Amino acid sequence: MTAPQSTSAALPGAGVPAAAGTPDAAAASRGTDFTLLAVAIAGVSMSAPLIAATTAPALAIAFWRNAMAVGVLSPVALWRHRSELRRMGRRALTLSMGAGVVLALHFGLWLPSLTMTSVATSTALVTTTPIWTTLILRLRGHRPPGLVWAGTALAVVGVLILTGIDMSTDTRALAGDALALAAGLAAAVYMLLGAEVRRTATTTAYTFVCYSTTAVVLLGACLVSGSALGGYDGKSWLKIAALTVVAQLLGHSLLNRVVRGLGPSTTSTAILLETPGAALIAALWLGQTPPAAAYPALGVILAGLALVILADRRKRA
Helix, strand or coil, X not given: CCCCCCCCCCCCCCCCCCCCCCHHHHHHHHHHHHHHHHHHHHHHHCHHHHHHCCCCCHHXXXXXXXXXXXXXXXXXXXXXXXXXHHCCHHHHHHHHHHHHHHHHHHHHHHHHHHHHCCHHHHHHHHCCHHHHHHHHHHHCCCCCCHHHHHHHHHHHHHHHHHXXXXXXXXXXXXXXXXXXXXXXXXXXXXXXXXXXXXXXCCHHHHHHHHHHHHHHHHHHHHHHHCCCCCCCCXXXXXXXXXXXXXXXXXXXXXXXXXXXXXXXXXXXXXXHHHHHHHHHHHHHHCCCCCCCCHHHHHHHHHHHHHHHHHHHHHHHC
């Protein structure tokens, strides 16, 4: 595979040069990736509390967070890093646009499911992402170690401990369950496409193309569904802006940054920490008492993530 171009970028950690071949340099690079991953998880954990506190249609919120992110990235990507966009090549550009469509599909499937089935069930089903990631890798000829399967399963169990899952026989609820499950699959495809593009493209170039595509697709979805794109109060706009910064520019963009070094299995498993993270943030910010299962669930998810990381280290050894 062609090594990615070394460059500086507009986002924290974006475009960090590939680590030198020495063990110390590789360890330092992975240490940086794990630090950025922690920041990313904290960022995406703010997503649910901010959305819950914002009085705007869910699809419109999804559109604006991507559109605002593109607005922030555009001057930097089109001026300082336009050479990176030119060097992407047709394949990387196509895959980046595909990732944007899949990300829009993830939002478009999951957000409606929250109104059709219980929030707990929807959350539990959408967090099947690492399972789908591991299965897709297996279908593509990769052979994930047993520790990856065990760690992935354990981490998902942690989410189930926190959210529970109450399958209903109601037709509408079952349709919502199916949407949430499909959203988890879409998130896995998005993660894998991003990992592939990041082999040859910088974070800034990839995220600019991806988010632009996502914003266009979601704009169409809003127009078709009749979701209001304006008329919100000032507090709602401030919350959407905050969502853009913490969940999109820091959260998703840093996930796109670290997936190259940590791999899709570790990154997608770590995203499960968003569920207990959101519960704890909601407790501190919105005054919602965290469920008693939040802390043990966090421990189980961390244990599962540790197994996936251990498997990756053994593979690299």
